[in-house]
Amino acid sequence: MAYPLEGITLRAHHKDSIDYLAGKLSLDPSILAIIIAGSVAKGIAREDSDIDCYLVVSDEMFEEKKRQDQLFYFAKEGCDYTGGYFDGKIIPYHFLEAAALRGSEPTRASFEKAFVAFSQIPGVDDLVAKIPVYPEKNREKNFQDFFAQVELYGGYFANRAIETGNEYLLIYSIGQVTLFAGRLLLAYNRVLFPCHKSMMAVLRTLTHIPERYFELQEDMLLNTNRETIRAFVECIRSFHAWGIAPHEAVSRFILNNEWNWLEDEPPLSDR
Incomplete structure (x- = not known):
């Protein structure tokens, strides 16, 4: 697994699910990064908590999903526990840049303790860390x-x-x-x-x-x-x-x- 686990407390079934998601989506060249957020990233998840995530995609895929009103990712496959599913949002890389520069407070807060589970983008960890900062x-x-x-x-x-x-x-x-x-x-x-x-x-x-x-x-x-x-x-x-x-x-x-x-x-x- 590529993401750093130091300081992150994950339940075993959440970690297994994240491993599955990263392994599956990393095969798609349009998926540039996977960022885990929400209660799982904060280490306060319940046994049955879903897994919040951001999928960073190519500009082409983002525009296509935007035209289709499909800027979300929902899947139960890989979440083999009661109540489990992936609850994701699809974003382009420049969304992260904009969020770090001028993101709303709810957007900034959504990246608190977020971590990168997979990335093809050099330095994305540092960029994600700049987002949840009080303006x-x-x-x-x-x-x-x-x-x-x-x-x-x-x-x-x-x-x-x-x-x-x-x-x-x-x-x-x-x-x-x-x-x-x-x-x-x-x-x-x-x-x-x-x-x-x-x-x-x-x-x-x-x-x-x-x-x-x-x-x-x-x-x-x-x-x-x-x-x-x-x-x-x-x-x-x-x-x-x-x-x-x-x-x-x-x-x-x-x-x-x-x-x-x-x-x-x-x-x-x-x-």
Whole structure:
């Protein structure tokens, strides 16, 4: 097996499955590298955990798979254990370069402790290691942008939703407050935002976090009213000077939420 195992704890059946995948796909010249990620790479996999992976392919194969809407890899063959399968994404080499340079936090986080199981590309290990790095240059701006979301959704939009009986807007607003409060604390601790599914688990590992944060968050989510929302927002507001005053948050919100199409394509939700 080509990949380094030092410092990586693998269950025997996961290692056997990875060996199988590498042996099989290495025969295909369009497969340039196999990168193992997820819980298996982190050494926290359950007995029945699937195996997350990135398949680095030639540009020609990537474009073909993209045209076919088949930028995923799913296979049970070779995973001879209960619940086992390969859950992969198909990427070109320049995806790795872009991820190291300007990847989103969830993309960066997906490469945490990832390792190369097979490669035809010299130096790909070093490139993969550069991806899961907290983007320090974004931190101060993130403080301001994320706090503006907490202020507007936890203030104006939540209040309007309660006043008008707009349940959709209320649910959406407290979801956004929860998300961006979490994003603020992750940024404060210089920890990558993993994804929505994993955010709460990662938040519980943080060193610096407001007192009663999870208690206040749960109260807001389960007993949603002006008082519980206000208490949660205040615990974030008073935790740190986020670099933007509440009255400035409106302007920042307009730029990020309403005029975000000016320089780039509108986000999917606004197309």
